[in-house]
Amino acid sequence: MTARIAVFASGGGTNLQAIIDHFHPRPEPAARVELVVASRPGIGALDRAAASGVARVTMRPAETPPGGLLRVLEEHRIDLIVLAGYLQLVPNDVIAQYHERVVNIHPALLPSFGGLGMYGIRVHQAVLESGARVSGATVHLVDDEYDRGRILSQWPVPVLRQDTPETLAARVLRVEHHLLPLTLEALLGERSPLEAADPVTFALRPADTADADDVAALLPSILAR
Numbered sequence: 001m002t003a004r005i006a007v008f009a010s011g012g013g014t015n016l017q018a019i020i021d022h023f024h025p026r027p028e029p030a031a032r033v034e035l036v037v038a039s040r041p042g043i044g045a046l047d048r049a050a051a052s053g054v055a056r057v058t059m060r061p062a063e064t065p066p067g068g069l070l071r072v073l074e075e076h077r078i079d080l081i082v083l084a085g086y087l088q089l090v091p092n093d094v095i096a097q098y099h100e101r102v103v104n105i106h107p108a109l110l111p112s113f114g115g116l117g118m119y120g121i122r123v124h125q126a127v128l129e130s131g132a133r134v135s136g137a138t139v140h141l142v143d144d145e146y147d148r149g150r151i152l153s154q155w156p157v158p159v160l161r162q163d164t165p166e167t168l169a170a171r172v173l174r175v176e177h178h179l180l181p182l183t184l185e186a187l188l189g190e191r192s193p194l195e196a197a198d199p200v201t202f203a204l205r206p207a208d209t210a211d212a213d214d215v216a217a218l219l220p221s222i223l224a225r
C-alpha cells in the first residue's frame, strides 16, 4: 500500500522536492505526497507542488478555524505528515490524531540547537557561535513540544573553519535532501538506516568529512549497505 503523505512547508520546499523525486518516479512507491499545506501564500513549496500535480492548500494558522487543518487532512486521507521547513506549531488535535505519524527535519544534531526560536539561519548561527566542529541533520517524530520527539535518524556534517551560517546551512541542506526521504522509507518499513550504518564513525573519517559534497554524495550508498 502506498502511504499518503502531507508535507507542511513555509518556504522554498527543497525538502518537499527531495521527497517527490525519491518516491514519485517509482511504479509502486512506498509513499506519495498527496497534499502540500503551506502556512502562507506565494512560497516556493506551492510552486513545486503545482509542478508535480500535488494538491495544495494555504492555511495561515491565525485564519484557520479550530479543527480546520485536521478536516483537510482527513479529506485527503493522509497517513503521514512531514514538516519540511514548516515554521508554525502544529495544532494539538492534529498531533493527537496523528500520534507517531508526524515527522520533522531539523538542520542540526538534536537535542542540541533545538527548541523555541531555533529555526532557519538562527540554528546555524548558534552552532557557529558554540564552536562545535560537527553539525548535521536530524529527522524526528513530533510531539507537543518543539524538537523533542523520538529521533529517527541523524547524519553529521562537518563545520569548516571558514563557514558562515549560510555556507553551513547549504551543506546541511544537501544532507537533509538524502536523509529525509530515506528515513521516510525506513519508517514505512522498507529499510532501516539506523541499523545499516554507523554515522558517527563515518563522520570521524577525515577523508569523508574534508569535502562536504562527499558527505552528501556518500550518504545514500552507506545507508543502502
Ligand code: GRF
Binding pocket: 009, 010, 011, 012, 013, 014, 015, 016, 084, 085, 086, 105, 106, 107, 120, 173, 176
Ligand atoms: C531546511 O533546513 C529545514 O530543515 C528547515 O528549513 C530549511 C528549508 O527547507 N527546517 P526547504 O527548502 O523549504 O525544504
